């Protein structure tokens with residue numbers, strides 16, 4: 001049996017080392033995992049109660065339209081209910097977009113390094129991948145514009161960008177969107193939107209009226225702290241959403257996920273406090289970098305990419321032995337950097353002192 005030839009070049013997703021395995025391997029009893037940009041404060045306490053209430057209905061299929069969550073989210077975002085599409089994580093919305101738009105005759109433009117799922121799903125659809133190197137850690141929107149041609153179907157802008165934490169400012173994104181041909185879908189992946197504090201971060205929802213070819217992706221996995229439940233969403237113009245809906249599985253988000261997301265959405269105080277604590281956590285790393293003379297990208301996410309001028313895998317290993325799991329930049333296109341998720345103040349202090357002894 002032969003799979004599609006393009007699959008032969010793809011590796012399945014490599015998950016980080018499981019906590020239990022690391023404990024055993026190094027004889028540790030406490031592990032701090034700062035590798036997947038998960039929320040160190042968990043999720044809103046309201047979530048637990050919502051899940052408990054939903055748990056008696058597990059035998060019933062979920063609402064394939066996510067009506068309750070849809071109503072609440074559309075009110076919060078100030079968009080129409082028909083402007084939303086929900087996915088099994090925003091990862092699935094990436095997959096839906098690729099299924100809906102890409103084929104062997106089309107190409108898709110993205111930055112490199114960026115979030116790997118755009119490329120991964122586009123390869124499966126057999127599209128040509130056009131990767132445009134970051135410029136000083138940021139999307140090079142001018143170069144991305146030049147990479148667009150008559151066969152381009154989708155352009156991906158990850159902002160804040162994973163793994164650099166950089167973002168596309170209002171002015172440059174304005175200019176970019178004006179110049180992109182209207183037949184090309186521009187996907188703005190804002191997985192870290194809730195953490196952003198930059199003043200010139202664009203109000204991208206306002207773009208949707210002017211640009212029917214724009215789609216925004218957001219998720220409940222990061223600041224909302226629901227990564228394990230797998231629920232994210234896309235926001236776009238009504239007819240765009242209508243056209244891609246057939247590529248979505250009918251029951252792609254679970255009852256538990258919908259109920260949890262609804263409760264999480266209702267606790268904006270929790271989100272505000274996570275944003276504030278994350279900002280203070282980033283400051284801890286900035287001070288450390290300045291003290292140690294290390295270069296880094298100022299981040300609008302809940303992670304920071306720091307260049308240690310050393311083999312990232314070796315450094316990763318040294319931290320792992322002590323029970324701290326971070327992400328080596330080697331697999332992310334930054335062989336001398338680590339991507340560290342911002343943890344609690346205490347966790348950040350621990351990792352910073354450990355790094356100081358290692359360096």
Ligand SMILES: *Cc1c(COP(=O)(O)O)cnc(C)c1O
Pocket residue numbers: 037088089090091092115158161162189191218219220221222227230231232
């Ligand atoms: C984490 C992440 C996602 C995926 O999140 P889901 O858990 O699938 O919702 C999407 N984009 C970026 C840039 C991410 O870092």
